[in-house]
Amino acid sequence: MQLINIWRHFHTITEHKIMVARHCFKVGMYWQGLTHDLSKYSPSEFWQGVKYYQGYRSPNNAEREDKGYSAAWLHHKGRNKHHYEYWIDYSTGPVKGMTGMKMPLKYVNEMIMDRIAASKVYEGTAYTQHSPLKYYEMGKDGYMIHPETRALLEYILKMLDKKGEEKTFAYMRKYMVGRKNYPKIK
Numbered sequence: 001m002q003l004i005n006i007w008r009h010f011h012t013i014t015e016h017k018i019m020v021a022r023h024c025f026k027v028g029m030y031w032q033g034l035t036h037d038l039s040k041y042s043p044s045e046f047w048q049g050v051k052y053y054q055g056y057r058s059p060n061n062a063e064r065e066d067k068g069y070s071a072a073w074l075h076h077k078g079r080n081k082h083h084y085e086y087w088i089d090y091s092t093g094p095v096k097g098m099t100g101m102k103m104p105l106k107y108v109n110e111m112i113m114d115r116i117a118a119s120k121v122y123e124g125t126a127y128t129q130h131s132p133l134k135y136y137e138m139g140k141d142g143y144m145i146h147p148e149t150r151a152l153l154e155y156i157l158k159m160l161d162k163k164g165e166e167k168t169f170a171y172m173r174k175y176m177v178g179r180k181n182y183p184k185i186k
Contacts, residue, residue, distance in 0.1 A: 005053040012121060013040045013049065019117035024110065027173040032082075032110045039079045048072035056122060082110035084145045100145040108149060109176055112156050116165070129164050133157040148182060155185045 017037050024033030039045055048071060052059035060073040077085040087101040103111070112132075119131040136157055143150070160168040175183040 005050045008055060009046070009049045009053045009059065012055065013037065016117050016121045019120060020113050023113040023116060023169070026169050027109065027177050029106070029109060029177055032106065036110065036114070037080065039076055042075070044075045045072040081107045082114055084111065084143065084149060087146070088144050098144065100149065102146040103149045105176055105179055105182060108152055109172060112153065112172070115157070116160070130161045133161045151185055152182050
């Protein structure tokens with residue numbers, strides 16, 4: 001492992017974590033802002049991130065390409081409730097097999113902030129308010145996500161795309177943060 005990758009990976013995950021915290025603070029999610037992605041500093045995630053660091057995308061993708069799976073990602077998604085993959089379970093309804101469960105609203109809020117910050121960190125100066133929606137749309141057909149969670153995520157990402165951060169964060173602060181029930185989507 002190159003010594004420089006230790007610093008670069010640490011810098012990238014810390015920049016991301018600080019950015020998520022700032023966004024969370026803007027809407028009143030203080031605890032989630034402070035505790036976001038702490039598992040990325042654990043040995044099982046951090047050292048894989050150093051080994052597969054590239055700077056322009058998640059090292060989990062490079063690990064997956066190399067080994068056929070990402071041990072760091074499996075560790076991460078199992079400990080961080082803001083990832084929809086955390087909420088995949090066996091269905092108790094008419095659909096048989098694995099399915100996405102409806103995420104609690106506070107984790108949907110954090111997931112949105114996570115997506116915005118990840119787009120900003122990886123895209124740098126090329127980032128626009130369209131970036132998180134564009135990234136989501138590239139992979140959404142493969143997402144095993146609850147229909148209501150999907151609808152809300154898409155609604156907010158489209159709002160961000162059209163109206164920008166200030167109005168989107170104001171909406172989230174008013175209708176989503178500190179609430180149990182999903183807002184009515186028009």
